[in-house]
Amino acid sequence: MVIDKTKMTSLAAATSQPEMAGRSLWADARRRFARNKAAVFGVFLLLFVACFALFGGFFAQWSNEELDFSVMGQVAQIGGPSLSNGHYFGTDDLGRDLFARTVQGTQISLAVGLVGAAIAVIVGTLWGATAGYFGGRIDNYMMRTVDILIAIPYMFVLILLLVMYGRSISMLFIGVGLISWLDMSRIVRGQTLTLKGREYIEAAKAIGVPAYTIIRRHILPNLLGVVAVYATLLVPLMILTESFISFLGLGVQEPLTSLGALISEGAGTMSYGTLWQIAFPLFFFVVTLFGFFFVGDGLRDALDPKDR
Amino acid sequence: MTTPLLDVKDLRVTFEIHRDGDLPWAAPRKLRAVNGVDFSLLAGKTLGIVGESGCGKSTLARALIRMLPATGQVNWQGETDLLQLTARQMLKYRADIQMIFQDPLASLNPRMTVGDIIAEPLRTHRPTMGGKERRARVKAAMERVGLLSNQVNRYPHEFSGGQCQRIGIARALIVEPKLLICDEPVSALDVSIQAQVINLLDDLRRDLGLTIVFIAHDLSVVKHISDEVMVLYLGKMMERAPSDELFAHPQHPYTQALLSAVPVPDPQIERGKVVIPLDGELPSPMNPPSGCVFRTRCPRAQALCAETVPEPTAGPHSYACHFPGAVTQEEIAAPV
Ligand code: SF4
Numbered sequence: 001m002v003i004d005k006t007k008m009t010s011l012a013a014a015t016s017q018p019e020m021a022g023r024s025l026w027a028d029a030r031r032r033f034a035r036n037k038a039a040v041f042g043v044f045l046l047l048f049v050a051c052f053a054l055f056g057g058f059f060a061q062w063s064n065e066e067l068d069f070s071v072m073g074q075v076a077q078i079g080g081p082s083l084s085n086g087h088y089f090g091t092d093d094l095g096r097d098l099f100a101r102t103v104q105g106t107q108i109s110l111a112v113g114l115v116g117a118a119i120a121v122i123v124g125t126l127w128g129a130t131a132g133y134f135g136g137r138i139d140n141y142m143m144r145t146v147d148i149l150i151a152i153p154y155m156f157v158l159i160l161l162l163v164m165y166g167r168s169i170s171m172l173f174i175g176v177g178l179i180s181w182l183d184m185s186r187i188v189r190g191q192t193l194t195l196k197g198r199e200y201i202e203a204a205k206a207i208g209v210p211a212y213t214i215i216r217r218h219i220l221p222n223l224l225g226v227v228a229v230y231a232t233l234l235v236p237l238m239i240l241t242e243s244f245i246s247f248l249g250l251g252v253q254e255p256l257t258s259l260g261a262l263i264s265e266g267a268g269t270m271s272y273g274t275l276w277q278i279a280f281p282l283f284f285f286v287v288t289l290f291g292f293f294f295v296g297d298g299l300r301d302a303l304d305p306k307d308r
Numbered sequence: 309m310t311t312p313l314l315d316v317k318d319l320r321v322t323f324e325i326h327r328d329g330d331l332p333w334a335a336p337r338k339l340r341a342v343n344g345v346d347f348s349l350l351a352g353k354t355l356g357i358v359g360e361s362g363c364g365k366s367t368l369a370r371a372l373i374r375m376l377p378a379t380g381q382v383n384w385q386g387e388t389d390l391l392q393l394t395a396r397q398m399l400k401y402r403a404d405i406q407m408i409f410q411d412p413l414a415s416l417n418p419r420m421t422v423g424d425i426i427a428e429p430l431r432t433h434r435p436t437m438g439g440k441e442r443r444a445r446v447k448a449a450m451e452r453v454g455l456l457s458n459q460v461n462r463y464p465h466e467f468s469g470g471q472c473q474r475i476g477i478a479r480a481l482i483v484e485p486k487l488l489i490c491d492e493p494v495s496a497l498d499v500s501i502q503a504q505v506i507n508l509l510d511d512l513r514r515d516l517g518l519t520i521v522f523i524a525h526d527l528s529v530v531k532h533i534s535d536e537v538m539v540l541y542l543g544k545m546m547e548r549a550p551s552d553e554l555f556a557h558p559q560h561p562y563t564q565a566l567l568s569a570v571p572v573p574d575p576q577i578e579r580g581k582v583v584i585p586l587d588g589e590l591p592s593p594m595n596p597p598s599g600c601v602f603r604t605r606c607p608r609a610q611a612l613c614a615e616t617v618p619e620p621t622a623g624p625h626s627y628a629c630h631f632p633g634a635v636t637q638e639e640i641a642a643p644v
Contacts, residue, residue, distance in 0.1 A: 023462075023463065023466060024419070024421075024463050025418055025419060025463065025465070198414060199409045199410070199411055199414040199415040200414065200415050200416055200417045200418075202375070202409070202415070203407070203409055203415045203416075203476075203479075204417075204428065205375060206373055206375060206402070206406070206407045207402060207406070207428055207429045207432055207433075207479075208398075208399045208402035208403070208429075208432050208433065209428065209432050210432075213432075217417075217420075217428075218417050221417075221419040221420075222417070222418070222419055
């Protein structure tokens with residue numbers, strides 16, 4: 001037979017087949033990420049912290065504001081972690097339940113980190129992509145603005161803001177948000193500049209695709225990898241910033257608390273032998289930071305296979 | 309005489325280069341990437357543009373579709389000078405002129421499916437078209453260029469270089485352009501794949517009545533597909549002639565040198581072939597040689613060549629050289 005029948009039927013099958021699903025770069029990255037043990041471990045750490053922050057409150061026997069008068073005054077002796085009186089993590093110096101307070105602190109720290117990263121992603125990406133894509137004078141003005149803002153000692157400004165407008169959680173969000181997008185916009189701009197020289201952008205221009213559509217359809221999706229990696233690494237940085245401010249005593253205000261504030265309190269009472277007061281908040285703090293760093297590193301490796 | 313589809317007159321592209329370390333007020337240095345090129349192209353014909361890398365052929369292509377600032381005239385169908393249009397007016401003509409790029413994979417957005425990539429010109433130029441019709445057209449275009457239409461949801465990295473170039477061709481053809489500019493469409497491909505892609509372009513040209521500007525750095529590539537061939541060197545036209553004429557009777561020493569480098573399939577001829585070496589480096593386009601730009605590498609160069617710029621001759625076979633003519637005995641005898 002001249003024509004190989006099996007081959008023809010297989011060809012017929014191939015052409016009549018319904019549309020094949022493609023394997024996108026994202027799917028590839030997901031597989032590489034899943035193979036990265038440290039990254040997966042990081043995901044579990046973050047899941048653990050998130051569950052603790054979201055559902056820990058249901059298990060608490062005490063609210064975060066209640067004072068347990070039975071332990072007050074002798075915290076060092078009977079205020080330690082115990083299951084019998086419901087203080088799983090012990091109590092703080094005033095007899096408040098440390099478990100409830102750690103749950104709340106984790107919530108606030110995560111919120112600060114996530115909000116800061118979200119602002120960075122939205123503002124920084126748009127700013128950097130616009131500056132990088134249009135280039136020339138627009139780029140010059142936009143990036144000089146960023147340079148000037150970066151040159152301002154932000155910690156100083158943040159402290160001033162908190163002192164002037166009172167210590168409130170929204171003020172903290174604003175302060176963290178104001179600084180977080182600057183670096184992001186620089187990174188995004190640099191990446192946009194390299195993307196701009198790619199032939200597919202040139203192809204889109206030759207087709208006549210309008211500039212904003214090029215940014216939306218061609219630049220942003222290709223930036224997403226860098227942005228995702230930087231954002232995951234930014235969350236712990238924001239948490240650190242907030243903790244530092246809280247450690248100085250300028251962060252969130254009682255009865256609210258954050259991990260940084262708890263660590264600060266715990267450090268103050270360490271000398272009385274109440275080590276649990278610093279150990280538990282510190283544990284969640286460290287686990288959160290490690291989780292984000294592992295995931296961020298894993299994302300970077302997964303999204304950029306050429307780098308290895 | 310019919311009006312040419314594309315009539316280019318005295319096209320120039322000049323880049324102003326500001327070197328690092330120059331004082332900010334120092335006059336920038338001028339790089340004349342395209343330095344006064346004329347040609348015209350009848351509808352349905354193919355013009356091959358050939359030259360070494362750095363001779364300005366890609367710049368020329370980009371200048372035609374206004375992706376670089378250029379001066380001169382680019383008359384479209386004898387009525388519109390594309391260079392005078394505003395960006396908004398130009399949009400209308402972008403559907404008529406499509407381009408194929410050198411690096412097939414790099415010219416496709418890695419995050420988009422093949423279907424979306426091919427549909428992009430339709431989305432841009434026929435925004436009112438419904439999704440169903442668009443999909444049908446994409447599939448038809450894929451089949452036309454020899455791709456399986458059930459692969460529309462795949463991503464570019466799942467295709468080979470030749471297939472990627474077919475995707476690029478499908479994208480260019482989906483809006484039924486009149487002119488197709490191919491910027492070294494096969495240079496990045498394997499030789500066997502090159503032939504397939506060129507044959508595909510040749511078929512499409514015949515079936516769809518396309519007009520093509522085909523850029524290559526190799527004369528052998530354009531020979532097959534071109535009606536007319538233009539040889540560029542340092543942004544200037546060296547020789548232009550109907551394809552057969554150019555290959556049979558090259559007049560310009562540069563064309564002759566390029567031709568001698570083309571491999572001939574017949575070993576008998578290959579052995580006896582005249583090889584004219586192209587010595588020396590391509591001079592920097594920042595300060596091209598005076599007079600004839602080719603004189604630093606020309607075997608026939610004389611004092612006159614350094615003094616006056618040779619003007620292109622009139623007629624269908626045009627060349628810019630003071631001493632044109634067939635290859636002489638001395639040139640063949642000269643040690644290689
Ligand atoms: S003009 Fe002179 S230098 Fe130029 S190509 Fe002709 S012979 Fe050579």
